[in-house]
Amino acid sequence: xxxxxxxxxxxxxxxxxxxxxxxxxxxxxxxxxxxxxxxxxxxxxxxxxxxxxxxxxxxxxxxxxxxxxxxxxxxxxxxxxxxxxxxxxxxxxxxxxxxxxxxxxxxxxxxxxxxxxxxxxxxxxxxxxxxxxxxxxxxxxxxxxxxxxxxxxxxxxxxxxxxxxxxxxxxxxxxxxxxxxxxxxxxxxxxxxxxxxxxxxxxxxxxxxxxxxxxxxxxxxxxxxxxxxxxxxxxxxxxxxxxxxxxxxxxxxxxxxxxxxxxxxxxxxxxxxxxxxxxxxxxxxxxxxxxxxxxxxxxxxxxxxxxxxxxxxxxxxxxxxxxxxxxxxxxxxxxxxxxxxxxxxxxxxxxxxxxxxxxxxxxxxxxxxxxxxxxxxxxxxxxxxxxxxxxxxxxxxxxxxxxxxxxxxxxxxxxxxxxxxx
Numbered sequence: 001x002x003x004x005x006x007x008x009x010x011x012x013x014x015x016x017x018x019x020x021x022x023x024x025x026x027x028x029x030x031x032x033x034x035x036x037x038x039x040x041x042x043x044x045x046x047x048x049x050x051x052x053x054x055x056x057x058x059x060x061x062x063x064x065x066x067x068x069x070x071x072x073x074x075x076x077x078x079x080x081x082x083x084x085x086x087x088x089x090x091x092x093x094x095x096x097x098x099x100x101x102x103x104x105x106x107x108x109x110x111x112x113x114x115x116x117x118x119x120x121x122x123x124x125x126x127x128x129x130x131x132x133x134x135x136x137x138x139x140x141x142x143x144x145x146x147x148x149x150x151x152x153x154x155x156x157x158x159x160x161x162x163x164x165x166x167x168x169x170x171x172x173x174x175x176x177x178x179x180x181x182x183x184x185x186x187x188x189x190x191x192x193x194x195x196x197x198x199x200x201x202x203x204x205x206x207x208x209x210x211x212x213x214x215x216x217x218x219x220x221x222x223x224x225x226x227x228x229x230x231x232x233x234x235x236x237x238x239x240x241x242x243x244x245x246x247x248x249x250x251x252x253x254x255x256x257x258x259x260x261x262x263x264x265x266x267x268x269x270x271x272x273x274x275x276x277x278x279x280x281x282x283x284x285x286x287x288x289x290x291x292x293x294x295x296x297x298x299x300x301x302x303x304x305x306x307x308x309x310x311x312x313x314x315x316x317x318x319x320x321x322x323x324x325x326x327x328x329x330x331x332x333x334x335x336x337x338x339x340x341x342x343x344x345x346x347x348x349x350x351x352x353x354x355x356x357x358x359x360x361x362x363x364x365x366x367x368x369x370x371x372x373x374x375x376x377x378x379x380x381x382x383x384x385x386x387x388x389x390x391x392x393x394x395x396x397x398x399x400x401x402x403x404x405x406x407x408x409x410x411x412x413x414x415x416x417x418x419x420x421x422x
Contacts, residue, residue, distance in 0.1 A: 015042075017179035105150075164178055194245075202246040253267065272322060291324070
């Protein structure tokens with residue numbers, strides 16, 4: 001096992017969505033986990049084991065009867081010497097979670113009925129770790145009473161089911177059965193592991209966290225607007241993480257395509273002015289404010305009442321929007337922590353420190369959005385968290401993992417210097 005990382009096992013079944021499991025493994029690594037991979041025989045028809053071995057850095061298990069069966073894992077020399085290691089038992093006992101993605105109808109049926117004719121199904125019966133399954137299959141297979149009954153059986157046993165999405169399927173049909181996005185599955189894994197661990201559970205209990213998310217829009221005319229590329233993923237990830245850690249969470253959300261964070265109060269807004277109004281209404285109850293939204297710096301000075309027709313070049317006069325962050329700092333009650341965000345494309349740390357000083361916030365999360373692999377639109381992020389006295393580097397990782405890292409530092413602020421201002 002990689003030093004300092006929590007071992008999890010990813011089971012990959014035989015379906016066209018098997019290629020998405022490669023991305024899932026990478027996201028789990030970004031989250032600080034150590035994923036090992038088990039493949040069914042059918043999965044090998046879609047993705048070669050070598051691909052997962054190269055990504056994970058571990059041998060991929062493909063059979064109960066392979067040449068490495070019973071070989072054990074690193075550090076098990078004495079067990080190997082005495083021949084006491086049975087691989088599916090060892091894997092089942094040493095993993096912290098079993099994640100099956102994609103989970104086919106066949107595998108779900110085996111799990112539900114206790115069949116064990118390959119490594120994955122045998123390991124499922126042998127493990128006491130949390131099990132997460134992400135079904136993916138043809139819409140009619142998913143809707144068949146047998147499959148639905150099997151899912152209900154598994155849910156009743158405590159298996160966590162990541163519901164499939166709806167869309168265009170490889171079979172040419174449109175409907176349910178599409179594998180959930182890897183980032184969604186990784187978020188569920190983080191939530192399940194967080195629930196099984198007491199290290200973070202409840203550390204924000206008693207806090208009321210106001211989180212802004214998404215990108216505001218400023219109208220040009222009834223059909224056009226000035227906006228930005230913010231997806232809302234970072235803000236929503238922070239909201240979900242804060243909720244898992246025991247906080248009451250209010251999300252003030254600009255337009256986004258994301259599903260509302262479970263268990264959070266969501267206040268929809270569109271413009272910077274609407275966001276300001278909503279934030280100030282909730283500020284008196286807030287003990288923490290995390291301004292993850294990308295708020296428009298300018299709006300059109302005169303919005304056209306009718307749609308502007310295309311007629312050559314056009315000039316728009318812009319005026320600045322309200323400085324919400326500065327207003328929050330000026331009007332917050334004693335003890336309320338305020339965390340700002342700064343999206344930068346150059347001199348990231350220097351520009352972040354200048355914003356920290358200028359705004360008077362307790363901390364600034366700086367994001368380098370110059371890369372297409374992190375920042376806006378991406379499921380990954382990178383940057384750092386700056387306070388008056390420290391700088392914590394946050395390397396590229398999933399936004400779910402980054403949300404936890406940010407809240408780790410915020411919790412330290414609350415326990416330390418932040419609590420002194422109460």
